Amino acid sequence: MKLTTLAAAIALCLPATISNAKAHNPVSVLAVRNDLFYFRVDRALRGALVEVYSSSGELIFSDTVRHNKMLIDFFENNEDDYTIKIKSKCSEVNYLYTKFDPAGIDAFKPIVKQIQ
DSSP states (O other): OHHHHHHHHHHHHHHHHHHHHHHOOSEEEEEEETTEEEEEEOGGGTTOEEEEEOTTSOEEEEEEOOSSEEEEEOTTSOSEEEEEEEEOSSOEEEEEEEEOOGGGOSSOOOEEEEEO
C-alpha cells in the first residue's frame, strides 16, 4: 500500500516539475520602446556574449553581460530586422528586433519576437 501511495504521489508531481522546467527562460525582456531593447538575464548568464546582427548578417554590436540587466540602443541604426543573440557556454537565446518608423513618427513600438 505504501509503495502504491508513493508511486501515485510521484506521478502527480512529475508533470508539474517537467512543465516548470520547460517554461523557464533565462532572458526576460523588460522594455522595448524608443529604439531601446532592455532585458534581464539570470545570474548564470553573467559573462555571456551579446551580439547584434543586421538582416544582411553584418555584426553591428558585441559585448559581454556584466550585470543582470542590459540595454541595447538602436537609435543610430537604420530601419532593418536585427537578430540579437545572447550566448553562453550552455545556452543561446535569440530575438528578432524589427526597427521601423511609420510615417516619420518617432514614438513607436518596435516588433520583438523570440526565435529559436
